[in-house]
Amino acid sequence: MKFGRCASFAGTKFGSGESEAGKSSPPARLSRMKAIVIFQSFHKGNTKKIAEAFAGELGTKLVRPGEIKVNDLINYGLIGFGSGIYFGKHHQGILDLAEKILPSAGQKVFIFSTAGLPQLKLIWHRALRNILKKKGFKIVGEFSCAGHDEVGPLEMIGGINKGRPNENDIKKAKQFANSLYIHAPEVI
Ligand SMILES: Cc1cc2nc3c(=O)[nH]c(=O)nc-3n(C[C@H](O)[C@H](O)[C@H](O)COP(=O)(O)O)c2cc1C
Numbered sequence: 113m114k115f116g117r118c119a120s121f122a123g124t125k126f127g128s129g130e131s132e133a134g135k136s137s138p139p140a141r142l143s144r145m146k147a148i149v150i151f152q153s154f155h156k157g158n159t160k161k162i163a164e165a166f167a168g169e170l171g172t173k174l175v176r177p178g179e180i181k182v183n184d185l186i187n188y189g190l191i192g193f194g195s196g197i198y199f200g201k202h203h204q205g206i207l208d209l210a211e212k213i214l215p216s217a218g219q220k221v222f223i224f225s226t227a228g229l230p231q232l233k234l235i236w237h238r239a240l241r242n243i244l245k246k247k248g249f250k251i252v253g254e255f256s257c258a259g260h261d262e263v264g265p266l267e268m269i270g271g272i273n274k275g276r277p278n279e280n281d282i283k284k285a286k287q288f289a290n291s292l293y294i295h296a297p298e299v300i
Contacts, residue, residue, distance in 0.1 A: 147172040147190040147299050150180060151224075152203035158226040158259030159196050161277050162285045166192055166224070169289035170300055177205040182212045186219075189299035190252070190292065193240060194224035196259055201239040210243040220296050221249045224285075226259030228272055252295035255288045257281040 147170050151163035167174035172192075185191060193210060195203035202225065221244055223237050230236075233256035244251060258281065262271035277285070293300050 146188050147192070147296070148180070148185070148188045149174045149192040149194070150177060150206065150209065151192075152176055152195040152205050153226075154203070155196050155198075155263070156260050158277055159194055159224075161282065162224060162226055162255075162257065163192075163194055165282045165285040166194075166289045169286045170292070177209040180209075182209065183214065185213050186216075188219075190220045190222070190296045191249075192222045192224060193244070194255075197225050197227035197236040197256075200236060202237070207240060207243065210240055210247075213247065215247045216249050218248065218250045220252045220299070222253040222255070222292060223251060224255040224288075226257055226277060228259070228261035228263070228266075230256040230258050253288065253292055255285065257284065 149163050149167045149170070149172050151159055151174065153159035153163070163174055166172070170190075170192075193202070193206050195206045201207065202223075223240055223244070225233065225236055227233070227236055233254060236256065237254055241251060241254075258273040258276040260271055260273050260276055266272055
């Protein structure tokens, strides 16, 4: 957590919830505002690099789907879900977790990915986006960047997006993470 940002948002609606207990406490699931980044990355470790950039910038916990109890997720005010894109959607472990998570009244989430064709983010994110939307989550941002892709015949030509994510991608990921402060100042 960046102290500068913490300080600048101290005393916001939810951030001041504890000290104002008894006056107008926020709903139970929003009373302990924290962020968490959940990711899966098995092809080249591409998404891990982006997830680490988010977690570092936001000062959050970084876990894989099997490392968090689904019921514990109600304690987080902002949840990032991301993975590589495999056959047109996020990793099944991410989709399964999203299916199992308790429905929410506006809990904030963001979606991210790395992909061979990140320009098709709207399509690749659709399955996860639909699950989260149906459950009442508020999607505050989506991010995708190119990831080295050597799947199938691409391997013979050294793949596509060699060297990605690169430094510039990490920079953009950090900028995206910073843009989340606007949507979730009570968390970050
Ligand atoms: C089995 C498999 C299927 C893939 N399917 C897609 C796809 O449908 N669309 C796409 O843009 N990229 C696809 N890719 C490329 C990956 O999304 C990309 O390499 C990503 O950066 C991998 O992330 P990871 O290293 O974190 O696992 C696929 C890769 C693999 C291994």
